[in-house]
Amino acid sequence: MTIEIPTPLRVYTANQSAVAVDANTVTEAVSALLARYPEFKKHLYTPDGKLRSFVNLYLNDEDVRYLPQGEESAVQPSDTLSIIPSIAGGGLAVQAGAPSA
Amino acid sequence: MATIAAPKSGSPGTTLGTPLLARIGNTPLVRLEHLTADLPGIQLLGKAEWHNPGGSVKDRAAAAIVLEALRNEQVCPGKRLLDATSGNTGIAYAMLGAALGFPVTLCMPSNVSPERKRILRAYGAEVLWTDPAESSDGAIRKARELAADPQYFYADQYSNPSTWRAHYSGTANEILEQTGSRITHFVAGLGTTGTFMGVTRRLKEVNPKIECISMQPDSPFHGLEGLKHMATAIVPAIYDPGLADRNVEVETEAAYAMAKRLARTEGLLVGISAAAAVAASLRIAEEQSALGKEAVIVTILPDAADKYLSERFWGE
Numbered sequence A: 001m002t003i004e005i006p007t008p009l010r011v012y013t014a015n016q017s018a019v020a021v022d023a024n025t026v027t028e029a030v031s032a033l034l035a036r037y038p039e040f041k042k043h044l045y046t047p048d049g050k051l052r053s054f055v056n057l058y059l060n061d062e063d064v065r066y067l068p069q070g071e072e073s074a075v076q077p078s079d080t081l082s083i084i085p086s087i088a089g090g091g092l093a094v095q096a097g098a099p100s101a
Numbered sequence B: 001m002a003t004i005a006a007p008k009s010g011s012p013g014t015t016l017g018t019p020l021l022a023r024i025g026n027t028p029l030v031r032l033e034h035l036t037a038d039l040p041g042i043q044l045l046g047k048a049e050w051h052n053p054g055g056s057v058k059d060r061a062a063a064a065i066v067l068e069a070l071r072n073e074q075v076c077p078g079k080r081l082l083d084a085t086s087g088n089t090g091i092a093y094a095m096l097g098a099a100l101g102f103p104v105t106l107c108m109p110s111n112v113s114p115e116r117k118r119i120l121r122a123y124g125a126e127v128l129w130t131d132p133a134e135s136s137d138g139a140i141r142k143a144r145e146l147a148a149d150p151q152y153f154y155a156d157q158y159s160n161p162s163t164w165r166a167h168y169s170g171t172a173n174e175i176l177e178q179t180g181s182r183i184t185h186f187v188a189g190l191g192t193t194g195t196f197m198g199v200t201r202r203l204k205e206v207n208p209k210i211e212c213i214s215m216q217p218d219s220p221f222h223g224l225e226g227l228k229h230m231a232t233a234i235v236p237a238i239y240d241p242g243l244a245d246r247n248v249e250v251e252t253e254a255a256y257a258m259a260k261r262l263a264r265t266e267g268l269l270v271g272i273s274a275a276a277a278v279a280a281s282l283r284i285a286e287e288q289s290a291l292g293k294e295a296v297i298v299t300i301l302p303d304a305a306d307k308y309l310s311e312r313f314w315g316e
C-alpha cells in the first residue's frame, strides 16, 4: 500500500511524498514505515506510545480512529494511508528538502 | 501607514454605537495571577486578543491590510481580496469583506477544522480547498497561481508590511499604556511574525532594555496552530530574526498541558498558540524569579479555545 507523507516529515524520506509498504493492516503499515524511518516515531507518537493528539491517520478518506477496527483495519495494496496533522498551521508549510533560513 | 480609524466621539445627534473597525484593538490585558503565585515580584500578563470582533489577533493585521487596499482602490465590490490562510486571517478577511462590502477568496487546506469552515461559510467568503497533505504550501501555490488574474488583489499577509505595522502602531502602544511602560519582557509566537516584529520594533524604540523573546514550535511537525518552525519553513518576507533578544521553543504537548491548566486554574479558555506563549512566558518568569529579579512579562494570547474545543487533548 501507499503511505502519504506530510510535507514537514519529508525531510526524513529524501523528499518523497509517498512511500510504498507491504502490509495487511494499518498497524503493520505504520510499523513498516517506522522500521524504515525510525525518526518518524517521536513525531507521530508520545513517549508512552500513543498517537499524538494532533496526528490523524486516514485510510483513503476515512479517519482510522473512527473505523470499526481502528488501527487493526485490513488494508489492500491499492489503499492509501495518509498522515495528516489535524491543523495545517497558520504559517507556510515546510519546504520539502533543503531548509531555507 | 495603515492605522485603524479611531471611533468618532459622539456628540448629540451623531450616530451611536461602535462600527466594526473601531472594535478592533484595545484588547484587555489579563493578569495570570495563579500561575505566578509562587513567584514573588513577577507579573505575567496576556493581551486577550479574542476580544477582537473576529475572535483573534489577526483582525489587526487584516484590518490594516484591507484599509490600505481600500485606500489604493485595490479592492472594491468588483475586485476580490485573495490570500492563502489556514485560519484566523481568513476569518478576519471574511468578516471585513462582509462589513465593508468587498468579496473575499481564500485558499485553504481542506483539513482546517469544521468550526472554521462553518465560520467562513457564515460570513459568505469563497473558499478554494487545497490538498491537506501539502499543508499551507498547497494553499500558497494556489493563491500565487490565481494572483495573476486581474479580478484579484493578492493581499499576501506574509510579505505585506501592514501585517507588522498594525502591531507597531496598535498593539505595542496599548501594552505600553496598559503597563504604565513597566513592561520588562515581551513574549510572542511567530507565524507571519507580524505581531512579534511590529510590537518589538516599537518597544525597542521606546526602551531598548525591554527584552523581546520570540517563541516557535520545537519541531517542523507540530500542533501549534498559527505558528511556524522557522529553521525548516519558508520564512516570511517580513521576518527579521535579528530583532529577537532570544528565541524559545515550545513542544506541542507542553502547550496542551498549559491550555488545560489555564482553563482550570485561571478560568481562561485560550487557543493552543496562546497556551504555548504562556508556557514560554512562564519559563522566563521562573528564570527571572530564580535570579531574584522582578519582572513584568507581557505576552499575546492570539485567540480563545472555542475553535479548538473538538481537539482530543482536552479530554486526555
Ligand SMILES: Cc1ncc(COP(=O)(O)O)c(C=O)c1O
Pocket (backbone or CB within 6 Å): A090, A091, B056, B058, B087, B088, B089, B189, B190, B191, B192, B193, B194, B195, B196, B225, B226, B227, B271, B273, B274, B302, B303
Ligand atoms: C492562532 C494564532 N496564533 C498565532 C499566530 C501568529 O501571529 P503572527 O502571524 O502575527 O506571527 C496566528 C497568526 O498567524 C494565529 O492565527
